[in-house]
Amino acid sequence: MTGTVLFSVAMSLDGFVAPEAVPAEDLFGPARKQDDPRVRLWMTRWSELHQAAFPQRFFRENLKLGTGGEEGLDNDLAQQTHARTGASIMGRRMFDAGELSWPEEAPFHTPVFVVTHSEREPWERPGGTTFHFVNDGIEAALDQARAAAGDRDVRIAGGGTTILEYLNAGLVDEFRITLSPVLFGVGVRLFEGIDADRIALEPVSAQPSPNGVTHLTYAVRQR
Amino acid sequence: MTGTVLFSVAMSLDGFVAPEAVPAEDLFGPARKQDDPRVRLWMTRWSELHQAAFPQRFFRENLKLGTGGEEGLDNDLAQQTHARTGASIMGRRMFDAGELSWPEEAPFHTPVFVVTHSEREPWERPGGTTFHFVNDGIEAALDQARAAAGDRDVRIAGGGTTILEYLNAGLVDEFRITLSPVLFGVGVRLFEGIDADRIALEPVSAQPSPNGVTHLTYAVRQR
Numbered sequence: 001m002t003g004t005v006l007f008s009v010a011m012s013l014d015g016f017v018a019p020e021a022v023p024a025e026d027l028f029g030p031a032r033k034q035d036d037p038r039v040r041l042w043m044t045r046w047s048e049l050h051q052a053a054f055p056q057r058f059f060r061e062n063l064k065l066g067t068g069g070e071e072g073l074d075n076d077l078a079q080q081t082h083a084r085t086g087a088s089i090m091g092r093r094m095f096d097a098g099e100l101s102w103p104e105e106a107p108f109h110t111p112v113f114v115v116t117h118s119e120r121e122p123w124e125r126p127g128g129t130t131f132h133f134v135n136d137g138i139e140a141a142l143d144q145a146r147a148a149a150g151d152r153d154v155r156i157a158g159g160g161t162t163i164l165e166y167l168n169a170g171l172v173d174e175f176r177i178t179l180s181p182v183l184f185g186v187g188v189r190l191f192e193g194i195d196a197d198r199i200a201l202e203p204v205s206a207q208p209s210p211n212g213v214t215h216l217t218y219a220v221r222q223r
Numbered sequence: 224m225t226g227t228v229l230f231s232v233a234m235s236l237d238g239f240v241a242p243e244a245v246p247a248e249d250l251f252g253p254a255r256k257q258d259d260p261r262v263r264l265w266m267t268r269w270s271e272l273h274q275a276a277f278p279q280r281f282f283r284e285n286l287k288l289g290t291g292g293e294e295g296l297d298n299d300l301a302q303q304t305h306a307r308t309g310a311s312i313m314g315r316r317m318f319d320a321g322e323l324s325w326p327e328e329a330p331f332h333t334p335v336f337v338v339t340h341s342e343r344e345p346w347e348r349p350g351g352t353t354f355h356f357v358n359d360g361i362e363a364a365l366d367q368a369r370a371a372a373g374d375r376d377v378r379i380a381g382g383g384t385t386i387l388e389y390l391n392a393g394l395v396d397e398f399r400i401t402l403s404p405v406l407f408g409v410g411v412r413l414f415e416g417i418d419a420d421r422i423a424l425e426p427v428s429a430q431p432s433p434n435g436v437t438h439l440t441y442a443v444r445q446r
Contacts (some may be wrong), residue, residue, distance in 0.1 A: 012418060013400070013424065015238040177236070187419075191238075194406050200405075202404070
C-alpha cells in the first residue's frame with residue numbers, strides 16, 4: 001500500500017500561486033534589491049497570499065522565525081500536512097529560491113527530490129532534510145519519493161509549473177487550495193495549461209478559517 | 224440611503240465564469256447547432272459550472288422549468304439575492320443570449336438596464352421585467368438602476384466583462400462567488416484585467432454547500 005500523492009498551496013481568488021517572476025537572487029540573494037519596485041511588489045503580494053500562514057505556531061517554529069504563535073484550524077492543517085508527508089518533490093526554481101531563503105535546518109525534515117537538469121550530489125541539511133537531484137523526469141522523481149516515503153504520503157511542494165506537470169500526468173490523488181482573499185492580476189497561475197478534458201474534481205471539504213482564507217480539498221479523478 | 228451594488232456568479236476553481244465564447248445563435252437560436260462539438264462542450268461546461276443551481280427550487284420556478292426542487296443553503300442564497308435586487312444591469316452579449324433563452328416571463332421581475340451601443344425602445348415582458356437599453360456607458364446605467372431600485376440593491380448580472388468594468392471603476396460594494404469544483408482551462412476569466420493595485424477584498428463569509436460548491440462573499444475596498 002503506497003501513500004497518497006498530494007499538493008497543498010495558497011492561491012489568490014484570481015488563481016495565482018506566485019506574483020510575477022523576479023529572479024531569486026534579487027529577492028533573497030546576498031545582494032538582494034530591497035528597493036527595486038518589482039522586488040517590493042513581489043514581497044507585498046507574497047505576504048498577502050500567505051497572510052494566514054505567517055502567524056501560525058507551526059509555520060514560525062518550522063521556519064525558525066520564533067516560538068509561539070496562533071493555534072487553530074490553520075495551524076492544525078499545516079501541521080497535519082507536514083506530519084503525513086514522507087517525502088517532497090519540487091522544481092528547480094523553487095529549490096533555487098529556497099536554497100537562498102530557508103534556514104540552515106530546512107523546513108522539510110524528510111527526503112526532498114528536486115526535478116532538475118543539473119547534476120549534483122545529495123545535499124544533507126541538519127534536521128533530517130536531504131535534497132536529492134533527479135535528472136530523468138517527474139515520474140522517476142515520484143518513484144524515488146514513493147520509495148523514500150514508505151507508507152506516508154508524497155507532497156508535490158511546488159512551484160506551480162511542477163504541480164501542473166504532475167496534475168496533467170494524472171499522478172496527483174488529492175490537493176488542497178488555501179484560497180486567499182486577494183487579487184493579483186498577474187503572476188503564476190496554478191491551473192494555466194490544465195488538461196481540463198482529462199481532470200475531474202471531487203470536492204472533499206471546504207473549511208473557512210477565521211483568518212479569512214478557505215481551505216478547499218479535492219480528490220482528483222480522471223474523466 | 225441607496226442600496227448596495229453587488230454581483231453574484233458561479234466560477235470554476237480556475238477562475239472562469241463562462242466557457243469559450245460560442246455565438247448565442249448557435250447555442251440558443253432557432254437553428255441551434257446541437258451537434259457542433261463547440262456547442263456540445265459549451266453546454267457540458269455550463270452545466271458543470273451551475274450544477275448546484277439547476278436542481279434548486281427557486282431556479283426551477285424562476286426559469287419556468289417546473290415546480291418543486293431542492294431546498295437548503297443553495298436555494299436560500301439564490302432566493303435572498305433575488306429578493307434584495309431592485310434592478311439589474313447586464314452587458315449586450317448576456318442580453319443577446321438571454322433574449323434567445325429566457326422564458327417569456329423573464330427571470331428578473333424588476334427593471335433591467337442593458338449597456339449597449341444599440342438604440343432600442345424599452346422591452347416589457349410579462350411578470351414585471353422591463354429591459355431598458357442604455358447607450359451612454361456604465362455609470363449612466365448605474366444611475367438609472369439605482370433610481371429604479373429605490374432602497375433595494377443593484378445587481379450587476381453579467382457577463383464577466385461587464386462585471387469587471389464595474390469592479391475596476393470602483394462601483395461594486397460586494398460580491399459573491401459560487402466556487403464550483405470544476406476546471407475549464409479556457410473560457411471567460413472573471414478577473415482577467417483586474418486592477419489589482421486598486422481593489423482590495425475583505426472576506427465576509429464562506430459557506431460550503433452539500434452540493435460541492437462554496438459560496439464566498441467579499442466586500443470590496445479601494446487600496
